[in-house]
Amino acid sequence: MATSAIRFYESRGLVHSRRTTGNQRRYPQAELRRVAFIRTAQRVGLSLDEIAEALATLPDRRAPTKSDWHRLSKAWRPRLDEQIRRIELLRERLDGCIGCGCLSLRSCALTNPGDAAAARGTGAVFLEP
Amino acid sequence: MATSAIRFYESRGLVHSRRTTGNQRRYPQAELRRVAFIRTAQRVGLSLDEIAEALATLPDRRAPTKSDWHRLSKAWRPRLDEQIRRIELLRERLDGCIGCGCLSLRSCALTNPGDAAAARGTGAVFLEP
DNA sequence: GCGCATGTTGAAGTTCGCTTGAGGTACCGG
DNA sequence: CCGGTACCTCAAGCGAACTTCAACATGCGC
Numbered sequence: 001m002a003t004s005a006i007r008f009y010e011s012r013g014l015v016h017s018r019r020t021t022g023n024q025r026r027y028p029q030a031e032l033r034r035v036a037f038i039r040t041a042q043r044v045g046l047s048l049d050e051i052a053e054a055l056a057t058l059p060d061r062r063a064p065t066k067s068d069w070h071r072l073s074k075a076w077r078p079r080l081d082e083q084i085r086r087i088e089l090l091r092e093r094l095d096g097c098i099g100c101g102c103l104s105l106r107s108c109a110l111t112n113p114g115d116a117a118a119a120r121g122t123g124a125v126f127l128e129p
Numbered sequence: 130m131a132t133s134a135i136r137f138y139e140s141r142g143l144v145h146s147r148r149t150t151g152n153q154r155r156y157p158q159a160e161l162r163r164v165a166f167i168r169t170a171q172r173v174g175l176s177l178d179e180i181a182e183a184l185a186t187l188p189d190r191r192a193p194t195k196s197d198w199h200r201l202s203k204a205w206r207p208r209l210d211e212q213i214r215r216i217e218l219l220r221e222r223l224d225g226c227i228g229c230g231c232l233s234l235r236s237c238a239l240t241n242p243g244d245a246a247a248a249r250g251t252g253a254v255f256l257e258p
Numbered sequence: 259g260c261g262c263a264t265g266t267t268g269a270a271g272t273t274c275g276c277t278t279g280a281g282g283t284a285c286c287g288g
Numbered sequence: 289c290c291g292g293t294a295c296c297t298c299a300a301g302c303g304a305a306c307t308t309c310a311a312c313a314t315g316c317g318c
Contacts, residue, residue, distance in 0.1 A: 003295085004277055012275095022284050024295060040219045044212070045174030048275070073223035080216050083173070087209050087216075090169045094202035132265085133307055141305095151314050153265055177305070265314065272307070283296065288289105 006035060014038055014052050016060060030063040044083055135164060143167055143181050145189065159192035173212055 009015045010025075015034045017025040034055060041051045054072055058064045138144045139154075144163045146154040163184060170180045183201055187193045 002277075005275080007296095008276055020284090022295085024284070037219075037222065040215065040222060042275090043174060044216050044219055045172060069223055073220070076223065077220070080220055084213055084216055086169065087173050087213055090166075090173060091202065091206070091209055093166065093169065094198055094205065131307075134305080136266095137306055149314090151265085153314070171305095260318090261316100263314105263316085266312080268310095270307105270309080272305100274304085276302085278301070279299085281297090283294100285294080286292090288291095 001035075001039070009035065009038060009048075012048060012052060014048065014055055028063065033064075034058075044080070046079075046083075050079075130164075130168070138164065138167060138177075141177065141181060143177065143184055157192065162193075163187075173209075175208075175212075179208075 006015065006027075007025075010017060015027070015031045015038075017027050017031065020026055037055070038048075038051055041054075042048070054076060057072060057075070058068050135144065135156075136154075139146060144156070144160045144167075146156050146160065149155055166184070167177075167180055170183075171177070183205060186201060186204070187197050
């Protein structure tokens with residue numbers, strides 16, 4: 001990946017480096033892991049700010065232990081599950097609901113009694129989430 | 130959602146509107162579905178270009194039928210599966226690999242004989258995907 | 259039919275996530 | 289020691305995805 005991106009992350013405090021006597025950056029293993037984490041999280045639709053916040057819970061100057069990462073993992077699980085849920089929602093919408101006309105028919109609430117979405121009103125109630 | 134966003138989508142050809150005699154936009158149901166689709170797809174990490182490409186396969190001027198959406202659904206399934214896979218990769222990395230030191234130990238290939246990732250070399254072989 | 263919220267256009271501005279450029283320094287092979 | 293490549297900093301630029309603005313038109317409630 002581009003060095004400029006890493007410098008950019010560093011300027012935002014997402015990664016850190018030590019310097020050589022000649023002022024060149026050197027990255028310990030732990031920082032490479034942070035970069036890998038950033039890249040993957042980004043591709044999943046998370047913002048740098050969100051990622052920065054998560055990384056801020058890891059120790060800055062010592063290498064994170066397995067349990068540090070594990071703590072982060074636990075904290076993010078709901079966020080990742082939500083993201084998966086969104087994909088499944090999209091899939092559902094593509095496969096069924098969007099094609100069946102339920103968004104346009106008031107009767108949808110009738111053919112699906114107890115439908116939680118219908119209770120939120122007719123129309124595209126899922127637009128925001 | 131902001132009207133400016135919808136106008137922006139329209140300028141990019143992702144949605145269409147008919148006009149009143151007074152030149153105001155009116156959106157049929159089918160267009161609202163396109164908007165819902167766009168929003169959801171975006172939150173899952175897909176770009177407007179990618180979304181536009183998909184929407185281009187739907188009929189422009191008539192309301193898409195269930196089978197139109199179904200076709201789109203089939204075409205996107207691998208893309209969505211890939212996206213889910215990425216989230217799972219992130220979860221895995223958080224939970225296990227990244228914390229266990231396997232990215233830094235040459236011995237990882239030994240303790241995991243037949244490891245496909247190890248065959249790609251030591252280090253962060255998954256950085257890109 | 260008057261007033262005012264809401265709509266229209268095109269251009270310019272904003273935020274995010276980088277990339278590029280200018281001007282200078284450091285390291286490395288021969 | 290020399291030359292070339294890689295790195296440094298800081299500022300400006302860029303593409304994506306919108307938002308805001310100005311100047312004007314429309315439509316709805318009373």
